[in-house]
């Protein structure tokens with residue numbers, strides 16, 4: 429594959445199409461690109477340096493923080509704070525949202541929400557992890573401290589969203605509402621190249637991704653869907669294939685390329701599912717829709733239309749190939 433356009437060139441080309449653009453988004457992407465390279469470098473040293481394992485702390489959701497959770501959070505936060513365009517962030521690893529006040533520009537017009545390291549239980553076993561980000565324009569007055577309202581915006585207000593996957597290669601995949609593009613990192617040059625222009629999720633797929641260990645606790649409609657996936661039917665190309673990495677970024681990325689569906693339904697221990705609306709579900713839903721797919725929390729409950737109420741709010745997620753998501757919705761509807 430000939431890769432000629434870099435991420436930097438691509439962003440500048442896109443900006444040129446909007447004469448009114450201030451370059452703020454370009455700066456934010458530069459910050460994300462830099463932090464992604466730093467985290468890439470550290471992840472690739474896992475096993476060689478003391479970066480695997482627990483940090484000995486819990487995050488606000490009572491989850492064990494891994495050393496790389498903390499490291500990635502620090503690097504993305506610092507890179508974003510160093511640009512004058514972001515006035516605050518919210519993160520899985522921060523209890524409250526953070527206002528970039530001292531030494532930085534409080535005049536920034538954007539806020540960023542992020543899951544700095546997604547799938548962190550995979551780090552110690554050399555399996556792909558990711559970073560997820562979501563960018564909004566602030567709604568409170570510029571120059572004032574950020575407010576909860578800046579972060580609690582429905583997903584359809586996202587200006588941009590994306591993820592970095594630290595896999596067999598490192599990729600940055602993002603959307604600004606004009607399709608989805610993927611860039612592969614060449615570590616020898618330190619450059620991301622446009623490798624996956626205009627990514628589209630196949631309308632139908634053959635892969636279903638769900639933690640089946642929770643089967644007994646799933647809603648009846650989800651149980652029926654899993655059995656549907658496993659039944660033999662030549663006309664619909666069943667049985668499907670089950671693939672579950674346990675890193676939303678990795679499962680989503682594979683399904684986007686090959687066609688498939690990812691589900692994290694409610695369970696007894698997690699009655700609203702496990703995934704967080706603001707920095708996991710919304711960015712993935714934006715990417716899914718921009719790639720021609722679909723993302724819902726339940727039948728007719730479009731993720732991007734949900735009004736958030738809390739920073740670390742959880743919500744069930746069904747995302748992927750449109751036909752498959754609609755099949756799940758129909759099974760769930762039968763049991764309502």
Ligand code: AHG
Pocket residue numbers: 491520543545546547548549639674675676677702
């Ligand atoms: P994180 O590492 O950021 O806490 O996210 C983990 C999430 C998601 O990436 C993954 O799909 C899911 O949790 C896996 O959960 P289970 O182990 O319960 O299946």
Ligand code: MN
Pocket residue numbers: 543545546547676708
């Ligand atoms: Mn996560």
Ligand code: MN
Pocket residue numbers: 497520543544545546547548
């Ligand atoms: Mn995480």
